Amino acid sequence: MHITASKLVDALGERGYRITMARRAVCEVVAAAHDEHLSAADIYQRARETSGTRLDRSTVYRTLEALEDAGLLAHSHLGHGPSVYHLAEDAGHQHLICRNCGQTMTLPREEADLIADAIIASTGFVADLNHFAVSGLCADCAALDDI
């Protein structure tokens, strides 16, 4: 099951954050977008559309920061573009982004966990895979071998 917008809002409330229209709007968008890779700009645009409210980019950033602080949301850096946000519960996988075609895919959680375990065993470093993507060539582009 996926977390609902009201759960996000409630969690913010419990953390001492005030519940406002702007925050509600951002929570709706974020909750509705499970699995999608939304940039701050995407969230801003959708939040404006769904809630006719007047809403500023900076408010979106501040709300996303609050959600991250509350441990409900996380952002990843997929490539050279803007950061993308996703629910914390959707985390744990590793993003793979093809430097040739730009396609992004994911490495399943179990695989990612194996890698994280290997890194811990060898260095003691507790890796938070999925914060940064891994760049490379997808199977299709690698097959072209003329990159």
Next chain:
Amino acid sequence: MHITASKLVDALGERGYRITMARRAVCEVVAAAHDEHLSAADIYQRARETSGTRLDRSTVYRTLEALEDAGLLAHSHLGHGPSVYHLAEDAGHQHLICRNCGQTMTLPREEADLIADAIIASTGFVADLNHFAVSGLCADCAALDDI
């Protein structure tokens, strides 16, 4: 042995790039900085100091681009800051950056290769580890467990 500035310059020449003062200056800095993580701003500053020449940021970026195009240089994204550049021959390891103390360390090449192999086996994706860092907590910060 490490590559020298003149080898970098020569390689640019062979690729059809013209040899200029600006390019020489950038090559000196890059060749002298093996193993260091230099941002474009660092390179700009050092290149200005070492070669009294007048030099512009944009020229540095353009030269770095030329060096990358020639396969001599690569850049990595270590964190939220600027990209860092290093000689292509120094690549192959995976950067680990602690989200708490900001310290960066490296995962040895053999470990990184094992991971890359696991990713290929499971998805066909040819990972270029070391382009993006892995975020997480270093052993020391993880031990604090109050993050």
Next chain:
DNA sequence: ATGTGTGCAAAGCATTTGCAGCCAG
């Protein structure tokens, strides 16, 4: 009432681009 959250505007930072002149080939 009080101070947190808001929109607005402007700054910030890393990087890119347009352009007219310069210099390597």
Next chain:
DNA sequence: CTGGCTGCAAATGCTTTGCACACAT
């Protein structure tokens, strides 16, 4: 001599910040 390369300046894209007012508590 000719086009690639330069410095300069300005623009870009994403994100952050300062501020006075608004509103959730």
